[in-house]
Amino acid sequence: MKTLEMLLEYFKRNRLVNFGILIILAIILYGVLGSIFIMHLNIYDSIYYTIITIATVGYGDITPITPLEKIFTVTLILAGVGLLAYILTFIISSVTENLQNRRSGRIMAKRLAEMENHYVLCGFGRVGLSVFEELKKRNQKVIIVDMDEKATEDIEEDENIVVYNANATEDKTIKKLNIDKSLGVIIATGNDVDNLFMVLSIRELYKDAWIITRASKKENYKRLKHAGADKIISPEASGGV
Structure with a gap:
């Protein structure tokens, strides 16, 4: 039942899949109308x-006689076999991929929820x-958050290391x-605006969180401190944390 609800929600949101379904219905409608007005059925x-022609079953009980009927049947077969096969393949692969992504999302959510006494590292x-x-040397648990999958693709995840590709x-x-169950948040991106926004958001959501952030420009130190950062580092001034 849950899977059915997920599928319905997916169809509602995915216009390409809906467009593919409309094309399939259009082919069936073409076959039915052609059979009525050309084949006189x-x-x-x-x-x-229409169904047996698209499915290429063809029991032989209904046979096209006139040239127009034969042309109609050929076009129906071509449309049905070619386009229908392509669209069905696309829909199946698309739905399968979506279900896999949903499953991966649930697994990731479970892994994140199980992390305790860890550091959150934003930016890789x-x-x-x-x-x-440095954290790995100290055997610390770490959640790495970065949108760039290529930047984190070489990291070997285990029970102490979770990579979360997100914004x-x-x-x-x-x-x-x-x-709220972490040892602290380390913000290490090279964009002071993003860092400021993250500090503000984290401090608003978690009043007691320990936040250390990178500052690329000295003039942003005060802004980051005022936003709620507990410690501010400069990569030019510090080699580690």
């Missing part, structure tokens, strides 16, 4: 003839990598990181 035989560039290596500036992402 009744509605029931028209539906029957040069500084983020340096921070991660850390969004509240919905922040809420999944179990920050």
Whole structure:
């Protein structure tokens, strides 16, 4: 029942799949109308003839006689076999991928929820990598948050390391990181605006969170401190955390 609800929700949101379904219905409608007006069949035989022609079953009980009937049948076969096969393949693969993504999302949510006494590392560039290596040496648990999958693809995940490819500036992402049970949040992106936004969001959601952030420009130190950062570092001034 839950899977059915997920499928219905997916169809509602995915216009390409809906468009594919409309094309399939259009092919069936073409076959039925053509069978009525060209083959001179009744509605029931028209539906029957359309289905067996598209499915390439062809029992031989209804046979096109005139050139026009033969042309119609050929076009129906081409449309049915070619386009229908392509669209069905697309729909099946698309739905399967969506269900797999949903399942992966549930697994990720479970892993994130199970993390305790960990550090949340936002941003995995040069500084983020340096921070991660230091935390790893100390056998600390880490959730790495970065939108760039390529930046994190070489990280070997285990029970102490979770990679979450998402936008850390969004509240919905922040809420999944179990920050209230963490040892602290380390913001290491090279964008001071993003860092400021993350500090503000995290401090608003988690009053007691310990937040350390990177500042690329000295003039932003006060802004970050005022936003709620407990400690501010500069990659030029510090080699680690």
